[in-house]
Amino acid sequence: MQARGKELDGVLIGALVAGLVPFGLIIKTHSTTVVNGVQTSCTYHLWSGWICGVIGLLCVAYAVGTSRHRGRLFVATSVLAVALSIVQILRGAGLIGGPCNSSGPYIVALLICGAIAVWWLTVILSAPRPSDLPADRVGAGATGAGMGATNAHMRDPDKALLRVEHLVVEFPVGRQATVHAVSDINLDVLEGETLGLVGESGCGKSTTGRAIIQLPRPTSGRVLFQGRDLVRLPSEELRKVRPQMQLIFQDPISSLNPRRKVGDIVREPLEIWNRGAANKRDEMVDEVLDAVGLDPNVARGRRPHEFSGGQCQRICIARALVLEPKVIICDEPVSALDVSVQAQILNLLEDMKHRYGLTLIFIAHDLAVVKNVSDRIAVMYLGKLCEVAPPESLYTQPAHPYTAALLASIPVPDPQATTQVDSSLAGDLPSPLNPPSGCRFRTRCPRAKDRCADEEPQMRPVLGSEDHFVACHFPLIEAAEAPMGPSTTDVAIAGAT
Amino acid sequence: MLGRRVQKQENRTIEAQARPERLLEVADLHTSFKTPRGLVHAVNAVSFTLDRGKTLGIVGESGSGKSVLSRSIMGLLPRQNVVREGSVQFEGNEIAQFSPSAMRAYWGTEMAMVFQDPMTSLNPVVKIGRQITESLKYHLDMHRDQSDATALALMKSVGIPEAERRLNEYPHQMSGGMRQRIVIAVALACGPKLLFADEPTTALDVTVQAQILNLLQQQQRERDMGMVLVTHDLGVVAGRADDIAVMYAGQIVETAPTRTLFAQMRMPYTEGLLKSIPKLEQPSHSRLEIIGGRPPDLINAPSGCKFSPRCPYAQDRCHVEEPPLIEADTPGHYFRCWYPVGTDAGREALERNLAANVPQAQAAVAGDAALAGKIETALDQRIEV
Numbered sequence: 001m002q003a004r005g006k007e008l009d010g011v012l013i014g015a016l017v018a019g020l021v022p023f024g025l026i027i028k029t030h031s032t033t034v035v036n037g038v039q040t041s042c043t044y045h046l047w048s049g050w051i052c053g054v055i056g057l058l059c060v061a062y063a064v065g066t067s068r069h070r071g072r073l074f075v076a077t078s079v080l081a082v083a084l085s086i087v088q089i090l091r092g093a094g095l096i097g098g099p100c101n102s103s104g105p106y107i108v109a110l111l112i113c114g115a116i117a118v119w120w121l122t123v124i125l126s127a128p129r130p131s132d133l134p135a136d137r138v139g140a141g142a143t144g145a146g147m148g149a150t151n152a153h154m155r156d157p158d159k160a161l162l163r164v165e166h167l168v169v170e171f172p173v174g175r176q177a178t179v180h181a182v183s184d185i186n187l188d189v190l191e192g193e194t195l196g197l198v199g200e201s202g203c204g205k206s207t208t209g210r211a212i213i214q215l216p217r218p219t220s221g222r223v224l225f226q227g228r229d230l231v232r233l234p235s236e237e238l239r240k241v242r243p244q245m246q247l248i249f250q251d252p253i254s255s256l257n258p259r260r261k262v263g264d265i266v267r268e269p270l271e272i273w274n275r276g277a278a279n280k281r282d283e284m285v286d287e288v289l290d291a292v293g294l295d296p297n298v299a300r301g302r303r304p305h306e307f308s309g310g311q312c313q314r315i316c317i318a319r320a321l322v323l324e325p326k327v328i329i330c331d332e333p334v335s336a337l338d339v340s341v342q343a344q345i346l347n348l349l350e351d352m353k354h355r356y357g358l359t360l361i362f363i364a365h366d367l368a369v370v371k372n373v374s375d376r377i378a379v380m381y382l383g384k385l386c387e388v389a390p391p392e393s394l395y396t397q398p399a400h401p402y403t404a405a406l407l408a409s410i411p412v413p414d415p416q417a418t419t420q421v422d423s424s425l426a427g428d429l430p431s432p433l434n435p436p437s438g439c440r441f442r443t444r445c446p447r448a449k450d451r452c453a454d455e456e457p458q459m460r461p462v463l464g465s466e467d468h469f470v471a472c473h474f475p476l477i478e479a480a481e482a483p484m485g486p487s488t489t490d491v492a493i494a495g496a497t
Numbered sequence: 498m499l500g501r502r503v504q505k506q507e508n509r510t511i512e513a514q515a516r517p518e519r520l521l522e523v524a525d526l527h528t529s530f531k532t533p534r535g536l537v538h539a540v541n542a543v544s545f546t547l548d549r550g551k552t553l554g555i556v557g558e559s560g561s562g563k564s565v566l567s568r569s570i571m572g573l574l575p576r577q578n579v580v581r582e583g584s585v586q587f588e589g590n591e592i593a594q595f596s597p598s599a600m601r602a603y604w605g606t607e608m609a610m611v612f613q614d615p616m617t618s619l620n621p622v623v624k625i626g627r628q629i630t631e632s633l634k635y636h637l638d639m640h641r642d643q644s645d646a647t648a649l650a651l652m653k654s655v656g657i658p659e660a661e662r663r664l665n666e667y668p669h670q671m672s673g674g675m676r677q678r679i680v681i682a683v684a685l686a687c688g689p690k691l692l693f694a695d696e697p698t699t700a701l702d703v704t705v706q707a708q709i710l711n712l713l714q715q716q717q718r719e720r721d722m723g724m725v726l727v728t729h730d731l732g733v734v735a736g737r738a739d740d741i742a743v744m745y746a747g748q749i750v751e752t753a754p755t756r757t758l759f760a761q762m763r764m765p766y767t768e769g770l771l772k773s774i775p776k777l778e779q780p781s782h783s784r785l786e787i788i789g790g791r792p793p794d795l796i797n798a799p800s801g802c803k804f805s806p807r808c809p810y811a812q813d814r815c816h817v818e819e820p821p822l823i824e825a826d827t828p829g830h831y832f833r834c835w836y837p838v839g840t841d842a843g844r845e846a847l848e849r850n851l852a853a854n855v856p857q858a859q860a861a862v863a864g865d866a867a868l869a870g871k872i873e874t875a876l877d878q879r880i881e882v
Contacts, residue, residue: 409707
């Protein structure tokens with residue numbers, strides 16, 4: 001969809017420029033030959049018109065180039081500038097309103113036309129166009145039915161607390177290039193569940209986590225939290241939802257303001273949201289600091305630099321917990337910590353999950369860590385999901401060659417274990433600027449065949465298992481054929497929407 | 498020029514014929530840094546030996562002095578504000594008191610180092626080819642065509658595809674894993690006998706980590722090098738090191754052949770490190786055992802055993818009397834502990850601590866994270882007092 005949108009933008013800009021050049025030439029001839037009487041003011045109109053036009057065009061080009069055309073005000077301003085420029089040029093050339101006479105009606109008419117054009121333009125650019133898409137990529141919300149099987153692993157939408165559908169996150173990086181960070185991902189998390197998201201760095205797992213919380217908003221797709229689509233939610237509404245979803249970051253020290261006292265850092269969310277009576281807030285802060293294993297009397301008055309990395313991560317967890325959120329997205333919370341501290345933080349997250357009834361999305365690159373905390377694991381590779389399974393069956397029976405390679409590359413703290421040199425993965429992650437066709441893992445996959453280059457594998461259930469799904473043409477264990485028609489889940493979505 | 502080169506090569510063959518098995522012998526090495534707050538005892542009475550072709554894994558938390566140890570042996574520490582005492586013998590030659598200019602003859606040709614961060618250990622404005630050939634030209638007096646050919650062969654041997662093209666590229670054009678391969682190629686260029694790998698994979702992804710560790714192991718076997726593999730992850734050294742030394746607060750607290758260490762560990766710290774690693778074969782949501790607190794301040798280290806404030810086994814004696822390196826039943830296995838793990842004394846000590854509600858013991862056994870955090874706060878306050 002985005003690619004088609006980009007093409008359209010290019011055509012629009014090209015047409016605009018191409019149309020304006022001969023137009024300008026005609027005007028130039030007119031202004032020099034036909035209009036002679038009031039030279040000075042007409043040249044003024046002409047030049048101001050040209051300058052206005054150039055600015056407007058630059059604005060439009062910038063808006064399209066940086067994919068910010070969703071800001072309707074921005075587009076409106078730039079197109080208005082273009083419209084105004086046309087008026088000025090026409091006036092300068094004496095084609096409307098006579099040479100330098102007041103020509104109010106013309107301008108008003110043109111402005112109205114321009115405004116309508118702007119409105120149309122923004123509607124066209126920002127709305128998803130279902131007709132442009134292959135049938136299996138259409139968002140459930142857009143058509144309701146006719147889905148492929150990329151979401152065979154999705155569960156009953158009524159039970160899911162958080163549901164991510166066809167999430168796409170792309171970042172334009174200039175020169176027409178786009179980083180395809182997350183490409184069409186479907187996930188769901190039930191209440192009280194921990195979803196582990198695992199993959200190498202650069203595979204888009206952190207971007208997925210941030211897109212769920214709308215930082216930044218995804219390029220397309222839906223994020224349903226308690227039945228509301230966060231992607232389409234206006235900013236003010238979204239702000240009201242955010243206290244229920246909190247983030248914990250990788251580097252605990254840099255995610256705390258070094259100049260503020262820990263007590264104030266943890267108290268701030270309460271003040272912003274006006275939770276509890278002002279005199280009760282200190283008690284709430286003390287309670288949550290105590291829960292994460294910090295002595296409130298000592299910790300409250302200190303600043304982050306007086307604490308170790310593990311303690312800072314405890315402070316970050318306390319800050320996330322103080323608003324009593326429903327969902328916490330943990331973005332590599334233990335990657336920067338020592339093994340002994342890592343164990344403390346993992347146990348702490350587990351305790352907090354039970355004490356506060358949390359739902360966790362746990363993002364990490366270490367499969368052993370993810371396995372320890374998760375109820376369900378999704379393996380990501382280059383912006384796509386490879387495999388979704390419960391931890392036990394993922395470990396005992398990995399179905400995707402990438403999962404198997406990930407498992408094989410984890411160092412086992414046991415000298416008896418044989419290191420499998422052959423099964424470790426060769427090469428690096430391909431560039432997300434230009435991901436491989438078909439299956440994205442095929443460039444490093446030992447089992448890749450021609451079919452993998454031509455056809456993108458769909459998520460399908462592994463035979464003999466209810467909750468183990470794999471997106472691979474040649475999985476390591478037998479899998480069912482991908483269902484082609486709308487599955488029962490899809491019909492359920494259609495009914496719900 | 499040519500004569501010098503021939504002579505150097507001859508020297509190398511003579512050395513190769515009369516090779517002593519003992520490559521490195523470190524005895525009672527102390528390294529301290531002078532700071533406004535006082536002396537930081539980063540390395541404290543460390544002794545170990547390394548034979549040719551063997552790998553020693555040095556394991557410990559951050560701040561336990563493992564990186565400083567490898568840098569002190571290499572003589573890579575700044576000259577200002579550093580106090581270094583003790584003996585470092587390389588192939589029988591005492592090199593501890595060598596000046597940096599004397600050490601230049603050793604760096605690259607005799608001992609080399611692979612650093613943690615491949616992003617910062619290569620010069621960003623010099624082409625890859627020149628960074629590899631630099632030491633070849635300096636130490637082995639190679640000509641340009643010869644050194645280029647050697648660099649190409651090196652890059653192929655460390656597994657870099659399209660090596661010819663890569664020679665003329667800059668570090669930023671490569672991924673982290675590729676850069677670490679280049680750093681390894683630079684370190685191996687002059688055929689060192691001893692390679693220090695200082696957390697070579699900490700900055701890399703798991704899949705790339707496996708590649709780099711396999712590469713190091715393969716190169717070490719082919720070249721019959723001695724290797725010191727410094728890491729914080731017991732998993733990394735488990736399958737790759739012949740011997741392991743566990744460091745804590747600047748001291749070696751347990752050292753043993755790898756299999757012995759894992760099978761019969763005696764030091765509570767080693768046990769804590771191993772048990773706190775999440776393991777794939779454990780079911781999910783299984784409780785991890787934890788060590789409360791954090792490594793001590795190396796300016797005012799605790800009296801007695803350095804690990805005693807965090808130790809679930811600690812008794813009164815541990816807080817007062819520092820245990821020496823005691824030899825265990827198995828040869829080559831040494832540890833510093835009065836109440837070793839896996840012995841009756843250790844079991845009784847742990848039971849006594851559990852019965853007396855000692856928080857360290859409870860936190861370790863129950864994996865209570867909040868309790869572990871309180872221990873850390875309490876220890877911090879004790880340091881301040």
